[in-house]
Amino acid sequence: MKSLEELKQIRERMLSQLGPRNESDAKIRVVVGMATCGIASGARPVLLALSDAVQKKGLNDVMVTQTGCIGLCQYEPIVEVLEAGKEKVTYVKMTPEKALEVVDRHLMRGQIVSEYTINQYIK
Amino acid sequence: MTELSLHVLDVVENSIHAGATLIEITICAKVKNDVLMITITDNGCGMTNDVLEHVTDPFFTTRKTRKVGLGIPFFRYAALSCGGHFSITSHPGAGTKVEADFSLSHIDRLPLGDITGTMYTLITCNTQTDFVYIYKIDDRTFTLDTRQVKEILGGIPLNTPEVLAYLKEYLTENKKIVDNGYIL
Numbered sequence: 124m125k126s127l128e129e130l131k132q133i134r135e136r137m138l139s140q141l142g143p144r145n146e147s148d149a150k151i152r153v154v155v156g157m158a159t160c161g162i163a164s165g166a167r168p169v170l171l172a173l174s175d176a177v178q179k180k181g182l183n184d185v186m187v188t189q190t191g192c193i194g195l196c197q198y199e200p201i202v203e204v205l206e207a208g209k210e211k212v213t214y215v216k217m218t219p220e221k222a223l224e225v226v227d228r229h230l231m232r233g234q235i236v237s238e239y240t241i242n243q244y245i246k
Numbered sequence: 247m248t249e250l251s252l253h254v255l256d257v258v259e260n261s262i263h264a265g266a267t268l269i270e271i272t273i274c275a276k277v278k279n280d281v282l283m284i285t286i287t288d289n290g291c292g293m294t295n296d297v298l299e300h301v302t303d304p305f306f307t308t309r310k311t312r313k314v315g316l317g318i319p320f321f322r323y324a325a326l327s328c329g330g331h332f333s334i335t336s337h338p339g340a341g342t343k344v345e346a347d348f349s350l351s352h353i354d355r356l357p358l359g360d361i362t363g364t365m366y367t368l369i370t371c372n373t374q375t376d377f378v379y380i381y382k383i384d385d386r387t388f389t390l391d392t393r394q395v396k397e398i399l400g401g402i403p404l405n406t407p408e409v410l411a412y413l414k415e416y417l418t419e420n421k422k423i424v425d426n427g428y429i430l
Contacts, residue, residue: 125412125419130398133412137402157367158309159317162256163247171363174370178407186405189371191259192309 149186151230153177156201158192165218166200172219173202176226185230198241204229213241249359250284250348253321255367257286257344260317262372264290264342268393269368270378273361275350275430277384282348282358282430289341298336321346328352350430358430362417365390369413373404381424388420 155161155170166189174187193201198215202222205211212235214225221239228234237243247253254271261269266288274283293301300306302322307315322332325346336342348355365379369392379390395404395413402409 125416127394127398130395130409130412133408134399134402137406137408138400157255157259157371159256159315159320162252163320167252167255167360167363167367170367170371174410178410181407183407187371189367191263 150184150206151186152205153185153187153230154190154203154205155187156191156193156199156203157189160192160196161199161201164199168219169200169202169217169222172222173226176223177230180226180231182226182230195241198244201241214239215241215244247320247324248356250282250324250356251359251361251364253317253324253356254284254286254361255364256317257321258288258368261286261288261290261342262375264288264292266290266341266375268376268378270380271365271368272380272382273358273430274380274382275384275428277350277428280350282350282355284346284348286344287341288343292338292340292342293336294338298334301334302332318344324348324356328355330355362414362421365417366414370405370410381421383424383426383428383430386424386426388424390417390420 153173155166155173157166157170170187170189177185177187195201195215200217202214202217202225203211204214204225212229214221214236217239225236225239228236247256258269258271268289270287272283272285275281301318304316304319309315318334325332325348328349329352330346330348332346334342334344361381365377369377377390377392381388392404399409
């Protein structure tokens with residue numbers, strides 16, 4: 124059984140590295156809508172896929188977090204990518220698979236995955 | 247909603263919006279008594295009796311983005327539709343307690359589903375809030391108290407990648423031990 128002992132070891136390891144990162148260090152914020160509408164349409168697996176991928180790929184300047192209802196319930200699950208100095212990108216009708224594509228193309232290579240953005244749906 | 251754990255995620259969002267600093271989530275199954283109980287207790291701002299009377303009404307919400315509030319009505323319906331009970335008690339300034347119980351064997355009872363995913367999401371996205379998570383089947387219990395975790399970590403944030411990976415495994419493995427092959 125995994126015990127809290129292991130946490131102490133993680134702490135020691137982290138302290139020996141140079142300064143643990145701060146939330147404010149994050150350059151990109153990825154926000155998933157997590158109100159009833161989002162949750163019912165599958166936001167939880169999308170958020171879990173995003174945070175897993177960001178961890179695995181070691182994207183230390185990306186923070187994945189949640190928010191309430193964005194007000195576009197019919198387009199849930201919605202993922203917003205917020206980056207200082209850039210316009211907000213809103214991805215709609217997301218799935219874990221699409222989310223991984225956003226990680227690869229947008230978060231890692233800086234290319235907006237335009238086929239999943241809201242602009243594709245409201246023309 | 248297809249899983250009870252999604253209802254938990256949804257209802258706990260209310261606690262977070264109510265400014266709770268401590269939220270206790272208990273999943274307790276008694277197989278012999280054929281009952282599954284889910285309790286969510288928070289120390290948020292609470293509600294007056296006036297508001298409390300309306301929370302099970304789908305056309306009541308305090309939110310401005312839309313006119314409906316389905317979290318509580320959905321959860322209540324999930325309990326009542328399988329011979330269970332639902333109650334919500336609240337005191338302004340003290341907090342709110344939501345309790346639902348379900349008949350384990352009822353054909354219409356939703357599966358609990360990915361409760362680990364729900365807890366992981368809640369804990370890692372709301373690092374300012376503390377959670378006590380109790381997962382219990384018969385006499386097997388697993389408890390996670392984020393206050394304890396934070397104390398061990400000292401100043402290291404909960405959402406550090408190494409800590410996130412640890413938490414996910416910790417939740418998954420301990421649940422498996424409590425489950426002991428039983429699927430809620």
